Amino acid sequence: MDKVLEVKDLHVSFKTYGGEVKAVRGVTFDLHKGETLAIVGESGCGKSVTSQSIMRLIPEPPGKFDGGAIIYKDNDLTKLKESEMRKIRGSDISMIFQDPMTSLNPTLTIGDQLTEGILQHMKLSSEQAKKVAIDMLDLVGIPSPHVRLKQYPHQFSGGMRQRIVIAMALVCQPEVLIADEPTTALDVTIQAQILELFRDIQKKTGVSIILITHDLGVVAQVADRIAVMYAGKIVETGTRREIFYNPQHPYTKGLLNSVPRLDVDGADLIPIGGTPPDLFSPPAGCPFTARCPYAMEVCDKMYPYKTKLTSSHGVDCWLQDERAQKLLATK
Amino acid sequence: MLGYLVKRIGSMAVTLLVIITLTFFLMHSIPGSPFNEERATSEAVQKNLESYYHLDEPLYVQYFLYLKSVATFDFGPSIKKSSQTVNEMLGRGFPVSFELGMVTLIVAIFSGILLGIIAALRHNGFIDYLAMTVAVLGISVPNFVMATLLIQQLAVTWEILPVATWTSPKHMILPTLALATGPMAIIARLTRASMLEVLTQDYIRTAKAKGLSPVKIVFKHALKNALLPVVTILGSLAASILTGTFVIEKIFAIPGMGKYFVESINQRDYPVIMGTTIFYSTVLIIMLFLVDLAYGILDPRIKLHKKEGK
Numbered sequence: 024m025d026k027v028l029e030v031k032d033l034h035v036s037f038k039t040y041g042g043e044v045k046a047v048r049g050v051t052f053d054l055h056k057g058e059t060l061a062i063v064g065e066s067g068c069g070k071s072v073t074s075q076s077i078m079r080l081i082p083e084p085p086g087k088f089d090g091g092a093i094i095y096k097d098n099d100l101t102k103l104k105e106s107e108m109r110k111i112r113g114s115d116i117s118m119i120f121q122d123p124m125t126s127l128n129p130t131l132t133i134g135d136q137l138t139e140g141i142l143q144h145m146k147l148s149s150e151q152a153k154k155v156a157i158d159m160l161d162l163v164g165i166p167s168p169h170v171r172l173k174q175y176p177h178q179f180s181g182g183m184r185q186r187i188v189i190a191m192a193l194v195c196q197p198e199v200l201i202a203d204e205p206t207t208a209l210d211v212t213i214q215a216q217i218l219e220l221f222r223d224i225q226k227k228t229g230v231s232i233i234l235i236t237h238d239l240g241v242v243a244q245v246a247d248r249i250a251v252m253y254a255g256k257i258v259e260t261g262t263r264r265e266i267f268y269n270p271q272h273p274y275t276k277g278l279l280n281s282v283p284r285l286d287v288d289g290a291d292l293i294p295i296g297g298t299p300p301d302l303f304s305p306p307a308g309c310p311f312t313a314r315c316p317y318a319m320e321v322c323d324k325m326y327p328y329k330t331k332l333t334s335s336h337g338v339d340c341w342l343q344d345e346r347a348q349k350l351l352a353t354k
Numbered sequence: 355m356l357g358y359l360v361k362r363i364g365s366m367a368v369t370l371l372v373i374i375t376l377t378f379f380l381m382h383s384i385p386g387s388p389f390n391e392e393r394a395t396s397e398a399v400q401k402n403l404e405s406y407y408h409l410d411e412p413l414y415v416q417y418f419l420y421l422k423s424v425a426t427f428d429f430g431p432s433i434k435k436s437s438q439t440v441n442e443m444l445g446r447g448f449p450v451s452f453e454l455g456m457v458t459l460i461v462a463i464f465s466g467i468l469l470g471i472i473a474a475l476r477h478n479g480f481i482d483y484l485a486m487t488v489a490v491l492g493i494s495v496p497n498f499v500m501a502t503l504l505i506q507q508l509a510v511t512w513e514i515l516p517v518a519t520w521t522s523p524k525h526m527i528l529p530t531l532a533l534a535t536g537p538m539a540i541i542a543r544l545t546r547a548s549m550l551e552v553l554t555q556d557y558i559r560t561a562k563a564k565g566l567s568p569v570k571i572v573f574k575h576a577l578k579n580a581l582l583p584v585v586t587i588l589g590s591l592a593a594s595i596l597t598g599t600f601v602i603e604k605i606f607a608i609p610g611m612g613k614y615f616v617e618s619i620n621q622r623d624y625p626v627i628m629g630t631t632i633f634y635s636t637v638l639i640i641m642l643f644l645v646d647l648a649y650g651i652l653d654p655r656i657k658l659h660k661k662e663g664k
Contacts, residue, residue: 080562112565120563125556130578130653139574140564175654191564 027231028054034089035076042303046072048255059232061246069255070235074201079108114144117192121204123184127176134172144195159190182213203235218244239282251275254299254310261336271338273315366639373635388433388622429629434621440629443614451610457530462537470545492539497598501532501605520608529606533598537591549580589642
């Protein structure tokens with residue numbers, strides 16, 4: 024499949040009073056055309072920072088880009104001028120944020136907020152832009168869009184607002200859509216509707232989606248491929264099937280064990296003990312060592328190399344080394 | 355909307371009535387009267403004068419007589435300047451005071467907001483510190499001190515601007531500057547603070563993610579939200595500018611209303627005291643009303659009137 028976007032060895036840090044937080048420490052992944060890639064991980068693992076770095080939305084300072092490349096259409100986005108980047112934002116790559124209650128401007132009408140992106144990127148009159156906006160609202164399932172266009176965000180429910188945010192992101196037909204926890208702030212029934220909408224839109228427009236989430240339920244529903252992130256690094260990548268049925272990294276296993284299951288009687292929820300490492304001074308070795316039930320001496324000393332299990336399944340873990348004790352690694 | 359207007363105008367009338375009543379009785383409770391000066395007048399003349407101005411009647415009768423005349427927009431004759439009515443004095447002084455007040459308000463609002471925005475965008479930079487230092491100075495230096503300093507430097511030492519009076523646009527610069535500095539500083543600080551807060555909001559990030567230019571983000575997305583707190587204080591700021599005009603008019607020999615206001619109190623010129631007070635209060639009440647209207651325009655979530663059944 025064609026690669027739409029490639030992120031290579033991305034490093035991002037934040038300057039704080041307490042010191043420098045290394046939020047993203049060498050993230051590499053690529054996004055294929057028309058697929059949904061889910062980036063999963065617990066709070067603070069750097070998934071949002073990764074996604075916002077692609078759009079160059081990290082405020083600098085305190086944020087700092089420390090190296091790496093983000094390749095989109097033969098351009099390295101990290102090297103573009105701000106004015107060139109603005110042309111890409113919203114038109115080629117667009118983004119949906121977590122909280123629909125706060126991500127719309129309360130003092131502007133929905134129509135205004137929808138059309139301004141169109142007017143910015145496409146050569147259309149405001150009448151035509153309005154038409155595009157109405158079609159878009161229709162696509163995301165907002166009834167009577169003509170009327171709704173003149174209304175303000177506070178006149179919509181949370182689910183409706185998220186639909187509007189999605190419409191806003193799609194209005195210029197981007198190739199890449201980054202959705203940062205798009206369903207986290209919504210209640211479960213609305214979540215399902217929004218996920219359904221994502222699948223629907225992807226079928227209609229062929230947009231590639233990067234879905235940032237900590238919710239494995241969401242991932243199971245929509246992701247084609249999954250990247251598991253931990254402490255600023257991607258520790259395992261694979262197709263949905265590979266990650267859910269054949270997880271190899273102990274952290275991925277831990278994540279899956281901590282999801283409630285309805286299909287297995289008496290299945291216990293097994294939480295991952297401990298907390299993620301302090302990213303002020305990240306460990307030299309595997310960051311999961313302290314919480315890992317299979318930790319070996321080498322884990323603490325050196326970060327593992329990437330092992331390719333299949334063409335799509337890769338994992339950063341010493342257990343994959345042929346010298347590791349296989350018995351321990353089975354469960 | 356119409357219901358709201360009627361209700362609002364009703365409450366404005368009540369406010370005004372309270373102000374009239376309080377001022378009237380407070381004014382009469384000050385010892386002395388317009389006619390007891392050191393110069394001795396004969397008792398007969400004194401009596402005649404008092405009866406002419408109804409000052410010999412009981413206070414409540416005077417009160418109702420006054421209300422009656424105010425209701426017909428007649429503020430009565432001045433006692434001290436017997437050839438003039440209060441209406442004439444207001445008619446002459448108000449346009450000048452209004453001009454001074456409005457120019458000041460406009461200068462203060464625009465320069466304050468602009469300064470605030472620049473400071474917020476250059477947050478913690480040199481320009482920010484400079485602007486905020488100027489703002490603190492502006493707040494701490496009283497306008498009469500400002501006025502004298504400006505006259506000393508610009509009019510006396512450098513001789514680029516006229517010292518006083520109100521005859522040409524050039525004459526307006528110094529009084530306006532002196533009067534506008536304080537309010538401008540307050541507006542600048544407030545704009546900066548609320549701008550900084552608004553710029554961290556999620557919808558600003560959304561606007562950035564759409565690829566909008568910084569100018570559009572600041573003026574279309576941020577400013578409208580950042581202005582809400584500024585609009586809130588505009589009412590009281592207008593009041594302070596209004597009262598500030600008394601002093602500034604005096605310093606610059608501007609023929610506005612301030613002169614009448616201050617003189618009338620010193621001289622116990624009852625009708626003039628009442629007339630100017632009522633007039634200033636009316637202007638202020640209307641200002642506050644406009645501020646409330648501006649609120650509704652800036653923020654659609656604020657409804658001035660309740661919808662039926664919702």
